[in-house]
Amino acid sequence: MLKLLLELIPTLALGLALGLRYPLLPGRIAPLLVRYGIPLGVAALLLRSGLNRDFLLAAAFALVLIASVMLLLHLLPPLRRLLPNGALQLGAATGNTTYFGIPVALALLPPPALGAAIAYDLAATLLSWTLGPRLLKSSSERRRSFRRDLSQSPATHGFLLAFVLQLTPWQEPLASLLWWPARLVLLLALLLVGMRIGVMQQQGELAEGLNWQSWRKLAPALSIKLLLLPLLFALITTWLGLPGLVADALVLQAAAPTAISVLLMAEAAGEGINDAAGLVLISTAMALVTVPLWWWLIN
Template sequence: MGPPVAASALALAAASGNCCQGEAMLLLVLELAPCLLGGIALGRLRPQLPEQLAPPLLRWGVPISLVGLLLKGGLHRSNLQAALFSLMLVGCGLLLTQRAPLLQNLLPLPSQQLGAVVGNTAYFGLPVALALLPPEALSFSITYDFVGTLVTWGLGPLLLDGQRAQPRQVLNTPVVRAVLVAVPLMASPWHAAMAAALWWPARLVLWLMLLLVGMRLARLLDQRLEADGLAPALLIKLLALPGAALLSCLALGWPAPLRDALVLQAAAPTAMSVLLLAEASQQKSREAIPAAQLVLWSTLLALLSVPLWWWLLNQPMLQPGLQATVAM
């Protein structure tokens, strides 16, 4: 391919990429904004609604949704890579916040240390993945959520209270129940039919999850929480952690669907479960307010940072196919 042809191909690819990226960003806004804003409005009108909606949604809705997404995306050999990578990323992040003197000084509270590493991958990250990523990347996002859930509920009580988590508490989380149901279903002859039947219910549940996030944000907004002292945790959660994920995936040469899923899940805001664990701990008076502050501000800032990460992931320098075209 000669230089003029290569330049034309590059221009065409860039124009097509910009168009697709713009459509994806619009889809992301349409996926997140209406549910979050609607949830904030509902939370102000009916403050008791989250307590009524959350139990059935967590018990039935979220597992059904995750089963549908897993059946749609399937499991691949790369899911093991995604699981090991997620465990290393979250585990090393927690270890650093516990052992590095600088991070200990910047993040003095256990809720800040946990909140700087574990993300709201189920309520926030999965809707983002659904809006931006191809179906085959959904299982990678769920794998990250699976590992993050085990770490949060396995180590969270120990970190906040000095108490070991009960195995039943960990196994009773929605993502664990979903994986236990989805794996045998994938081997059944009804796999494709069930994936098609659960696809739209799965999307509906994700919208309801975002609505629930908005309702909880309304309660936090009413408390007029300040952002003082949150900068280190916010920088780690929204910038350093996804940055480490991106650099690691590039160094390992992993394909774009796997890379993008892991980076976007790492970029999710602080998990709501951090606030729940802080409110249930013996140190509630010390931990609950900082945890609430971190959840609130990380979620609001993620509405800006996640689109920026998606924009970065779609830059020509990170697209192997485009690089090959230019080289020719």
């Protein structure tokens, strides 16, 4: 637990300070990290944990459960009254797994569990770029971009790289060689989250989303994302008797804060931008408390 806090809080704080001081820095770092760093890090973690039955089980389970939650939030009238726009519905179901959840799993879980965390991330990426634009009522052009966005996802690239490398006779030495570079890459990913939030604050994108009225509006989505969604995963994985490491990885990924991609999609659709910005900032800050709490509960 101490290791998690020592990695999360200083890294996010440093990123926030850098984003406020150098607002152009994230734009220079992010393309390199997304194109080369995250795929390499994800591939190294998958080589260490293995592409096995637990990986497929976690991916299928996450895909079904996240899709069910997203559809229920959108279709059930009582839930739609709590979350009146697509940004709130998507933000309540979609977590920042690549840049927040996987570093958390790396800090808290043994290597065999990391594959399940990455499987959750792949499932969430797939759903966020298929159902997400529809929830936000964006144009058909934006819906068509789903294929490009999914194909450009760093998690997808990392999975494909790991799949290819696992077929070679050098899987184990490569896994050992890339282990510490992978950890460094994921710390840089956390740093980028902090920088992105700092830029949002510096540019005033969060100012309108953090008054008392907005807090009341965001409270249901925050409760679902940080409390009810991981609780749902914890209960159902226990009921189904999933392996302990798989269950732990899925719960921790479900507890990740709202994904920054929700804000990007809201900006593209022109709907719920302030709500999405507020969710990203507040959920990330609150996750510094709720994620360690979930780790304590599941243990």
